[in-house]
Amino acid sequence: MAELKVVVAGAGGRMGATNIKAVAATPGLAIHAALDRPESSALDADAGSHSGIAPLGVPITGDVEAALAGADAILDFTTPTSSVALARRAAELRLIHVIGTTGCTPEEDAEIAAAAESGAVIVKSGNFSLGVNLLAELVRKAAAALADYDIEILEMHHARKVDAPSGTALLLGEAAADGRKIALAEKSVRVRDGHTGPRGEGTIGFATLRGGTVVGDHTVILAGPAERIELSHRAEDRTIFAHGAVKAALWAVGKPAGLYSMADVLGL
Numbered sequence: 001m002a003e004l005k006v007v008v009a010g011a012g013g014r015m016g017a018t019n020i021k022a023v024a025a026t027p028g029l030a031i032h033a034a035l036d037r038p039e040s041s042a043l044d045a046d047a048g049s050h051s052g053i054a055p056l057g058v059p060i061t062g063d064v065e066a067a068l069a070g071a072d073a074i075l076d077f078t079t080p081t082s083s084v085a086l087a088r089r090a091a092e093l094r095l096i097h098v099i100g101t102t103g104c105t106p107e108e109d110a111e112i113a114a115a116a117e118s119g120a121v122i123v124k125s126g127n128f129s130l131g132v133n134l135l136a137e138l139v140r141k142a143a144a145a146l147a148d149y150d151i152e153i154l155e156m157h158h159a160r161k162v163d164a165p166s167g168t169a170l171l172l173g174e175a176a177a178d179g180r181k182i183a184l185a186e187k188s189v190r191v192r193d194g195h196t197g198p199r200g201e202g203t204i205g206f207a208t209l210r211g212g213t214v215v216g217d218h219t220v221i222l223a224g225p226a227e228r229i230e231l232s233h234r235a236e237d238r239t240i241f242a243h244g245a246v247k248a249a250l251w252a253v254g255k256p257a258g259l260y261s262m263a264d265v266l267g268l
């Protein structure tokens, strides 16, 4: 098989750098282009040097069309606006689009789903690690088995994170809601403040912490009478997300256009 030509979007960012390193180290993948905002301070830097590895001879560009020309796949950990725009182009160009971006509104998610229906092979997940996707299966089972227990989801991330609750917390919330056969949107409590009254029966609560350099900690608590079960995942390094994203891109080769999840990739 010819090398898969990959565009890393958000190349100047934390996950962009991690993805550049993962793609460069994976046989069968080649960095086709490194894309960031035209205003990015990383523009024109060598994608390899900027990511802390040997120079790759690929400058970080702000030119989307030049980056996508001749590409096979996009690894995209950027912003919701950027991911929606890239999904539209991925549909037109029939590309694989791996989306790790979190914080999308329901309307933005609908636009991404529409792009998948009209030609893009999209794999989107709030978390590309093996551990979190396995944890989601455990949460689904626990939520179903302990039907009367209160479910709370606690997450902590680094101080630079801009969205809350995290994509992972929402993914775990969806798994819990699925286990309970309820709709998360109708049962989630995303903020508590002031005189809230007692906990709503059957709700799924979220709590958000931010600080320091925490890569990503998540705990799902199932609280019952006189006992609690806590299911946790702690990310120690961003490489777990990049390795999952690379796996997703390779898995997507030859798949029909559509919207897939990391659970599909992992066969969970």
Ligand SMILES: NC(=O)C1=CN([C@@H]2O[C@H](COP(=O)(O)OP(=O)(O)OC[C@H]3O[C@@H](n4cnc5c(N)ncnc54)[C@H](OP(=O)(O)O)[C@@H]3O)[C@@H](O)[C@H]2O)C=CC1
Pocket: 009, 010, 011, 012, 013, 014, 015, 016, 035, 036, 037, 039, 040, 041, 077, 078, 079, 081, 082, 099, 100, 101, 102, 103, 125, 126, 127, 128, 129, 167, 241
């Ligand atoms: N699903 C998963 O497994 C994971 C998801 N994430 C998510 O990935 C996203 C990025 O996280 P992180 O790398 O920490 O954030 P960063 O802010 O470090 O990186 C985002 C990068 O995207 C760039 N960018 C913004 N707009 C565009 C655009 N229109 N075109 C190209 N590049 C653009 C930013 O440029 P500039 O700085 O100039 O604005 C920046 O370089 C977040 O939504 C985060 O939650 C993170 C880790 C794992």
Ligand SMILES: O=C(O)C1=N[C@H](C(=O)O)C[C@H](O)C1
Pocket: 102, 126, 127, 157, 161, 162, 165, 166, 167, 168, 169, 215, 216, 217, 235
């Ligand atoms: O912004 C981050 O850093 C992370 N974002 C993802 C999320 O919102 O869950 C995944 C990971 O936890 C790191």
